[in-house]
Amino acid sequence: MAQEVLMPKLGLTMTEGTICAWLKPDGSYVNKGDPIFEVETDKITNKVEAMDEGILKIVLPEGSTAKVTQVVGYLLAEGEEIPAEAADVAAPATATAAPQEEVKAAAVPAEPKKEPVRVRATPAAKRRARESGIDLTQVTGTGPGGRIVEADVESYLEQQKELPATLPSEGEISAPVKATPTAVKLARDLGIDLAELSQERRLTKRDVLAAALLAEEGEEERVPLAGMRKVIAQHMLESWTVAPHVTINMEVEMDRARAIRKELNADCTQEDRISYNDLIIKAAAQALTEYPALNGTIDAEEIIYHNYVHMGVAVALEDGLIVPVVRHADKKSLREVAREVKDLAQRARAERLSLDEVTGSTFTVTNLGMFGVDDFTPIINQPESAILGVGTIKERPVVVDGSIDIRLTMTLSLSFDHRLVDGSVAAEFLGRVRELLEKPYGVRPEIA
């Protein structure tokens, strides 16, 4: 029985999504749980996993937009065809996105069907491979009957670790190339030698395309502005255009915060540890309840004052950034905030956030301190009215009562929308954040 592949609903508000990439080629065999396509909404890009196993039949090509729960493809058994009525239904849906011929082209397998590769490996070996993200087809089995056992995966991993140090000299046999099936197919089609590409991570279609463009155009590299990059680009431009930004900086002494943090983290499990950022988030959340303009939104002819603080926390990703939201940060204890930030950040990096977890923030904290940045001018995360940038915390010479003392300090940079927030209000707000951080007992009583 043909299994439908649907455009999933990834959040409460999602109504449609764009297929930005098929991660498995048409006609390939996919296993349950394999990521098969990437969906882009106006907030987030998400990988969609196969709900079943079977041969993938793509109905909607990359770039198509589909309504939530619309059929975008099928998983078929060997020899099975797309149901006739379903093929008819699928066609009009693609009209908005792509010409019909293209659909037909996509539906025809590009090459003869290949037998799915069945790797003989034990469940323990498969688990280890899954955990470490390696491709079992690259591992040699030494177990009974040639099975790959857990120890084989371990020794493969050891080998991989040593690899950079023992990179083969010219002519020596190189280690197998790690690449996605799409990348392998594309490389073959475009005549790119995967072995010549950088091997820091598993090669994807994008790497191959980039290499192809590089080969064509020499020194330049052209890649499509798509996915998360495109979303970020749009949002930044929109914010910079619509909101007259002003940025003010203020130095904050963090010696007391350091002492408090040390105290709180003593005898504490890893997951309960409090970071400076958590303290800053909590301090900002508290100050926002006292300065509603900084927590507001301009909506056409009206101003919305939110009676809650949904704190956006910027998280840098490998190829972009995302702002997951700690809801009701003002009501939560410091430890709750810390745990939630940790969880959201981890899942953000693993691309495991739901759409609902990245929408609805009323204010954002962004931290470049770990990169050694002292101060900067962050761009407001629309439709918020302000954003707090956090600089490097380090010991600096400070003049105290006419003499120079060494203090732990940082600079906070607040960008605000001057339509809604005046300079004096912004300064008072920032001063209040400083006060809460320099006398963190004001924050402490809320610890659960």
Next chain:
Amino acid sequence: MRQLSYSEAIREALRLEMRRDSTVFLLGEDVGQFGGCFGVTGDLYKEFGEDRVRDTPISETAIIGAAVGAAATGMRPVPEIMFCDFLTVCMDQLVNQAAKMRYMFGGKAKLPMTVRAPVGGGISAAAQHSQSLEAWFTHVPGIKVIMPSTAADAKGLLTAAIRDDNPVMFFEHKLLYPVKGEVPEGEYVVPLGRADVKREGSDVTVVATSIMVSRALEAAEKLAAEGISLEVIDPRTLVPLDEDAILASVEKTGRVVIAQEAVTRSGFSAEIAAVIAEKALDYLDAPIKRVGSKWAPIPFAGVLEQFILPGTEDIIAAVKELV
């Protein structure tokens, strides 16, 4: 510690429980003056008399029926069925009456009875006196099932069984009766539902029941010389089953052999294998192997019987397929 044989340990448990609780009584074929077909009840008749060590007609249904009626009305009977093979004769009283009474009556009845029955081959007793039928009873909700492998466990588990308020099947292995081991003196209770690690190891887990425990320990000794380390787990009670102990060991070693004397097909080893596959699949680094009797009734001639029954070498062979 003092040494007792498996049958002496069982007798000691019976004696102590009969002294402790006047509602405990024994009934069965030739358990009285004769002392039991395998001599297990021995001299209990002398101490407790014919009322509490009752010789019955050769009527297995009547034996179990009487135990059910007595248990439901305040006694704590310990019937003996001379060979577990004869349980076929009284299945209705066990499966439809004893196992279900409490449940059918909405929890208002209590059936504290422990049915003792010897299992196992190895004595040229042929097809109707050599089976191991424990798996049948593990398929019936309401019954508990015990298979001790050592003298100490036999004493401790039988004591727990007699004190339990449910119908319990207590399967003794005939070949273990004369085997001696250290047995604690006085009151000694081994709680039901707790497995025992009979030997710690790191390479392969062997889950073994009844006499296969001692064979697994022999295999472990021999394989240790070859550098293969076996961990031997004895579930001791099949229902309730200590799944955690088995899973913990499998998670440690990643390889498992399940050894029982009963025929392999649909044996209790299949249940253990299923539990492992369901709950610890991701830790398995090799297929689950089962060791048991081959698919035939137990034959008479020693050479035939030894061919059918599983032994130490079968465990060793199974282990070697996994490492």
Next chain:
Amino acid sequence: MEKEKLVDLYRQMLRVREFETKVTELFAQGKIPGFVHLYIGEEATAVGACANLRPDDYITSTHRGHGHCLAKGGDMKLMMAELFGKESGYCKGKGGSMHIADMDMGILGANGIVGGGLGIAPGAGLSAKLRGTDQVTVCFFGDGASNQTTFHEGINLASVWKLPVIFVCENNEYGISLHQSKHQRVADVADRAVAYGIPGVVVDGNDVMAVYEAVGEAVKRARAGEGPTLIEAKTYRWRGHFEGDPTVYRSDKELAEWKERCPIARFSKHLLDMDVVTEEELDKIKAEVDTEVEESVRFAEESPLPAPEEALEDVYA
């Protein structure tokens, strides 16, 4: 026998009759699920036998057990609720008609296995003997069960150990659909008592006084430690083996003849003839029994169904 006791025999038979008559209606209306096996026509046997028993005596019963249960002191409300599968029923909805039990009243359970109780009853007798009490056990079973293993093994064991058990065979002429003449060569099951060296007695099972006296004699022997008795009560069930049984195996004439010998009509006539009671008194009893039955139905209907998860409780003590 004093009037009070005689009237009570009448009342008990009427309770069984009216309870079961109501069950036929409720079953037809689809309010009672599963199987019900009715005792209508056989009331004199259960009532006559149980009239000899104390609350601490035991009975084992059969799949046709409503009469035994009511006669031994079972609570009609709890029985009806159990038939409905309600939480408030005797078995919390887990047993139904075939497994009603009341351990406090010595009712060791109806039984879905033909001859099941014949195995258990000697155990209850043994228990009384070992505990040194004079409790007796009445084991009810049918002519069909007299061909089961448990009949032989159970009676033999009770006999050889002189257990205080009274085996009451309710010979209603049919083992399900098979007439007695087709399932055994003896005309009287009681003849089989000879094989176990115990007394065997045949009694008119539709005569409550006859049953009462025969069982009374056996109870006396049992309490005195003289061992078991086999009593065969000749009777007849008016309904099919189960509700819905088309009874193709018997004639209307046969049924009509047995209805002429209705145990309740016979006994009420006897009571009136002997001037023990008046018509008015009988009417009053009928009205009281009707009320009790109606109350049991209301109780059952108003009781909640058990929670589904309750199905996992009571498997072990």
